[in-house]
Amino acid sequence: MVDMHVSSTGWHEGERKMQILMHTDLDTENPTYPCLTPGGAAFIQTAPLVAIGTHDLKGRLWTTLWGGEAGFMRSLGSSILGIKILVERQYDPVIEALLIHQSDNEVTGTASVGRSLSGLAIDLATRRRLKFTGHIMAGTFSQPRPQSLREGGNISEARIVLKVDSSLGNCPKYLNRKDISSSLPCPKLISSSFPLPRQALDLLHKADLFFLTSSDERSYMSTNHRGGSPGFVRVMSNGGDGATLAYPEYSGNRFYQTLGNLQVSPKAGLVFPDFENGNVLYMTATTEILVGKDAAAVIPRSNLVVKVLLQEARFVKSGLSFRGISGERSPYNPTVRYLAAEGGVAIPQGKETSRVNAKLLKREMLTPTIARFNFRISDPITAGRWKVGQYVALSFENELSIGYSHMRDDDPKSLNDDYTRSFTVSSPPNGNELPDDEFEITIRNVGVVTNFMFRQNVRAGLEVPLKGFGGEFVIEQQTGKITAVVAGGIGITPLLAQVSRLDVYGLRLFWTINIQDIGLVLATFQRVPALAASTSLFVSSSNVRATASQKAAMAAVEALCPGIAKRRILANDLQANMDMSDRWYICTGPALKASLLQWLAGKEIVYEDFNY
Secondary structure: OOOOOOOOOOOOOHHHHHHOOOOOOOOOOOOOOOOOOOOHHHHHHHEEEEEEEEEEEOEEEEEEEEEEEOEEEEEEEEEEEEEEEEEEEOOOOHHHHHEEEEOOOOOOOEEEOOEEEEEEEEEEOOEEEEEEEEEEEEEEEEOOOOHHHHOOEEEEEEEEEEEEEEEEEOOOOOOOOEEEOOOOOOOOOEOOOOOOOOHHHHHHHHHHOOEEEEEOOOOOOEEEEEEEOOOOEEEEEOOOOOOEEEEOOOOOOOOOOOHHHHHHEEEEEEEEEOOOOEEEEEEEEEEEEEEHHHHHHHOOOEEEEEEEEEEEEEEEEEEOOEEEOOOOOOOOOOOOOOOOHOOOOOOOOOOOOOOOEEEEEEEEEOOOOEEEEEEOOHHHHHOOOOOOOEEEEOOOOHHHHHOOOOOOOHHHHHHHOOOEEEEEOOOOOOOOOOOOOOEEEEEEEEHHHHHHHOOHHHHHOOOOEEEEEOOOOOOOOOOOOOOEEEEHHHHHHHOOHHHHHHHHHHHHEEEEEHHHHHHHHHHHHHOOHHHHHHHEEEEEEOOOOOOOHHHHHHHHHHOOOOEEEOOHHHHHHHHHHHOOOOOEEEEEHHHHHHHHHOOOOOOEEOOOOOOO
C-alpha cells in the first residue's frame, strides 16, 4: 500500500515522458490547484456521482462509483470535503481497501485515517466534472436506519471526511448525457474469477463510459473517466488465466496525467457501470501504452492505445446505488474502432524513408453523389502492386488538418480525425483497363474527405500521400456452381475490380439500390454488359419524383437488365434462391448485412466490412 500527499503541481517524469512522445509543448504549466477551489467546492455539492480510487493492502488499484442524488458531498471549508451516502459494502473493493477495523457483528467499520485516495465528481446531465486527490481525516461505515434500508443486501452508510490536496476541472468531451437517480443496491456477486462471464462481456460491449485510477506511486494519484461511443473498449482476450482489454486514447487536453502515471507505474483500477440495471464490473489491472505503429497494429487508425491486462475482476449484479437514463451523445465521439483481429481496417505502412504520392488525374461523375476517380502512383515499385479486392489508403491530412485544438465545437469529430481514408480499388491490377501506374476508385460523397475530393479542380494537380494497399476480399468461383453476390449501393465496388477474371455467366448478383444511384448501375452495365443478364436489381424509392436524368438512366437500365424489382430486397428474394450456392459474398452496409446474416443462416458467408 502506498500513501501519498501532493506537494507540487508541476509535471512529474511520467507526464513529461508522454508529452515528449506526443510532441507536446513542455512549457505549459500544470493547471492543477493544490486545494479545493471555491468553484470546485460549489460544483461538488451539485454532482450526483463520484468515482473514488485507492490502493488495496497488496498495492493494487481499484475504483468504485458512488452516487444517486446531488448533496451527498459537502464542502466543509478549508479544502475539507464530507461524503455521506449509502453504499454496497460487501463486494465494493474500494470500501474493502479503506476499512481497517470492523466490529464482530459487521455493523460498523472504520476507514484508515491518512489513507490517500483520488476522486472524480461528475454530473453527466451537464457534462461537468472535477478531479481531486486527498487523504482521509475520518471515516466510518455503519448499518443504516431504518430497517427497511437493510433489506436489499449488505448496505452501509459511508461517512468520510477528507482533506483535498489538489483539484482540477476537466473538459466535457466524450461524455454522453445521462440523468441520474437513486436506487437501493441489491448486490449479488456473479463472478470473481476468469474468464469474464457473458454478462460482464455484454456490459463491456455496450459501455460508453468507464472510470480508472492511476498513480505514480510517489506523489500523485488520479481518477479520471474515459468515454466514447458504445463499444469503444474492445476485448482482446478472455480466458481462464485472465482477460485483456484495449481502448483508443482520443485527443484531449494533452496534460497526460493518467497516461503519465501509467508510464511510471502500469497499475490501474477500473470500474464499468451499467446505468440501466445497476450492474457493475470492478477490475484491477496492469497496463501497456502503445504509440504510433504499435497502437495501430492493435486498433487500426489509432495513434495511442492502452492495453489493460486484468489481474482480478468482480462482476456484481445490482451493486450500484443509482440508475441513469441516457440522453444526448457527445458530438466529439469518434466511431468505434475495431481491433485488427476483429477485422478493423489497418492502414498499410510503407518504408519509413519513402514517400509515395497519388496524383488525381480524372473525375467522372456517375450520379450527383457518386463518382469515379483515377489516380497515378508516383513510385509504383515502392508502392507495390495491389490485388483484386483490396483497398487503397490515402492521406488528406496536409490538405484538411488545421492542427491541434483542445475543443472545436464547430467540427467536434475533427479532433480525432487523421484524414486518412481507405477506398476499395474498383479497377483490376492487370493493367487491361488502365496503365500499370494508375488505379481507379468509385466512391460516394459522404464526409469531409470525399466532399473535398468532389469539389477539387482536377486540373489543380492534387497529390496526396499513398499509405499503401491492404485488405482481402476475393470472390472465388467453384466449378459447376453459381457464385452468389449481394451488393448494396456503392458496395458493388469490390466486384468491379474482379469481374474481368470471373465467369460472369456463372455469377448471380443481387444488387439493391436507391433510384438516386441508378446512374451507377447504368455505368456498371455499360462497362460490363454481360453482368446485366446475371443481375437481379432492386430499386427502392422508384415511385418518388425522379429527375429527368434518373428517368433516362432507369429506362436504359431496363433495356439491359431483365430482372428488375422496384422495391427493396426482401428475405424471400434470397431464400427462394438459397440452393443455388453454399457460399454467398456480401458487400453492404451494416444494417443490411445484419439482415442478410439472418436470411442466409446456414450458408457460408464471406463479407466485406465497411468499417472504414
